[in-house]
Amino acid sequence: MSRLRWQRLNPVNSLFGRIFLWFWFSALIIILATLLGSRHLSEQLRYAKADSAQVTVLEEAAAGLTKLTQRRGGATPPLRPMLQRLSQRSRSDLLLVSPSQQRFISSFPPPRGFELEPFLLLSEQQGMLQIENLNWQFTGPLTLTLSGQDYLLFAGKMRPPGLLRRISETPVLFIVLILGLSGALCFALAWSILRPISQLKQVTREMAAGNLDTRAEKVAHRHDEVGELGREFNEMAIKLQALVESQKRILADISHELRSPLARLQVAIGIAHQREQQAIPELDRIEKEANRIDSMLEQILTLARMDASQQVVERQKLPLKSLLEPLCEDIRFEAHQSGITFTCEGPDNLVLQADHRLLHSALENVLRNALRYARSEVTLICEYTDTRLNLSVLDDGPGLAEKDLRAIFRPFYRASDARTRETGGTGLGLAIASAALAAHGGHIRAENRSPSGLKVTLTLPLNGGEKKNDEPALD
Numbered sequence: 076m077s078r079l080r081w082q083r084l085n086p087v088n089s090l091f092g093r094i095f096l097w098f099w100f101s102a103l104i105i106i107l108a109t110l111l112g113s114r115h116l117s118e119q120l121r122y123a124k125a126d127s128a129q130v131t132v133l134e135e136a137a138a139g140l141t142k143l144t145q146r147r148g149g150a151t152p153p154l155r156p157m158l159q160r161l162s163q164r165s166r167s168d169l170l171l172v173s174p175s176q177q178r179f180i181s182s183f184p185p186p187r188g189f190e191l192e193p194f195l196l197l198s199e200q201q202g203m204l205q206i207e208n209l210n211w212q213f214t215g216p217l218t219l220t221l222s223g224q225d226y227l228l229f230a231g232k233m234r235p236p237g238l239l240r241r242i243s244e245t246p247v248l249f250i251v252l253i254l255g256l257s258g259a260l261c262f263a264l265a266w267s268i269l270r271p272i273s274q275l276k277q278v279t280r281e282m283a284a285g286n287l288d289t290r291a292e293k294v295a296h297r298h299d300e301v302g303e304l305g306r307e308f309n310e311m312a313i314k315l316q317a318l319v320e321s322q323k324r325i326l327a328d329i330s331h332e333l334r335s336p337l338a339r340l341q342v343a344i345g346i347a348h349q350r351e352q353q354a355i356p357e358l359d360r361i362e363k364e365a366n367r368i369d370s371m372l373e374q375i376l377t378l379a380r381m382d383a384s385q386q387v388v389e390r391q392k393l394p395l396k397s398l399l400e401p402l403c404e405d406i407r408f409e410a411h412q413s414g415i416t417f418t419c420e421g422p423d424n425l426v427l428q429a430d431h432r433l434l435h436s437a438l439e440n441v442l443r444n445a446l447r448y449a450r451s452e453v454t455l456i457c458e459y460t461d462t463r464l465n466l467s468v469l470d471d472g473p474g475l476a477e478k479d480l481r482a483i484f485r486p487f488y489r490a491s492d493a494r495t496r497e498t499g500g501t502g503l504g505l506a507i508a509s510a511a512l513a514a515h516g517g518h519i520r521a522e523n524r525s526p527s528g529l530k531v532t533l534t535l536p537l538n539g540g541e542k543k544n545d546e547p548a549l550d
Contacts, residue, residue: 421457
């Protein structure tokens with residue numbers, strides 16, 4: 076119970092909490108950077124009571140400098156080497172300032188931007204103070220005269236700059252670091268939000284493509300709002316899959332149950348024909364409709380088996396010529412009866428690994444569909460590369476609306492306008508063709524021709540095919 080409560084209260088497990096924390100940390104970094112920058116620009120000095128130890132060092136250094144100068148008979152000595160020796164002896168940094176010449180001599184290498192102004196301001200100071208900023212801390216001044224020149228002596232320590240200080244002293248590096256750090260935080264924020272959404276989008280696309288087994292498992296394991304969305308998506312997918320499978324099962328069961336009374340009806344029609352004393356036109360019509368229903372039920376059962384993956388695909392070597400010649404002969408005969416010109420173009424050398432019955436059924440359905448709507452001509456064109464075979468069926472009929480180009484491969488779908496039940500068919504032929512192509516690892520698509528007509532392309536992979544000669548493939 077406590078673990079669930081912690082998961083619920085933990086801000087990291089909430090998309091809102093993560094966004095809040097990331098922006099909070101970013102704001103803190105910006106504020107910190109602003110404070111460091113303002114402190115660096117202001118360089119405010121701090122004053123305090125002089126440190127007794129440093130006062131002692133200062134007095135000893137002044138005595139040493141005075142003594143060394145006197146030994147030279149009042150001549151100006153080399154002050155820097157003298158300061159360095161005294162600094163090593165006292166283990167303190169020494170600074171000698173000349174107020175009249177506005178210059179200084181130090182025992183240490185002065186850092187970049189070292190300013191003399193704070194020390195000159197103390198030239199009139201009575202007594203000694205401790206003065207410091209971020210870079211140094213000194214005690215002074217102690218006034219002394221060397222070779223007739225007045226100086227202010229300070230003793231203290233230079234502070235080595237820290238990492239942040241060194242970075243802030245380099246404006247370009249400072250700006251690059253701030254931009255890089257804030258950019259990395261923003262990138263991590265965007266990635267943490269967009270990655271699960273991208274995964275969910277991919278799963279949605281797979282489901283839209285017909286893969287109803289797809290689940291958003293990675294997204295569903297999260298404990299934030301996106302994870303909740305993933306779990307809701309999975310529940311929806313489960314219900315949708317159950318609904319579709321139930322629909323297919325009911326359709327297949329009804330079709331199967333209808334075949335028995337339909338068979339008895341056909342037997343009764345046959346007996347009635349044998350017993351009739353005179354021609355009864357109604358019996359012929361009943362027989363025609365019964366045969367049509369029988370054909371439709373057969374197609375429904377075939378489609379149901381394919382959708383349920385119960386259709387066995389018997390792949391075997393299949394010369395494309397042996398598939399096309401008898402089929403094209405039948406279509407050419409039917410086209411001639413309807414006054415339509417049929418043309419079949421294809422290679423003679425291609426061998427497929429395919430199920431002859433399924434592929435014949437798919438191509439026959441597409442060709443008959445084209446004959447049904449063509450005005451004057453239908454063409455079958457076969458093109459192949461090393462990896463795929465394209466069988467394209469072209470007609471010069473009225474074509475389809477853009478919204479119908481993909482929908483026509485759904486069972487019982489009928490486009491409006493020209494393609495209606497009046498032209499014949501059951502609305503299952505193209506759905507069966509699509510399922511047959513999918514069983515072979517291929518696909519089918521439709522597109523309008525200019526100025527009118529429809530082109531339906533059946534694409535098959537050729538990973539199992541082979542060529543009998545060196546005839547070049549078509550592009």
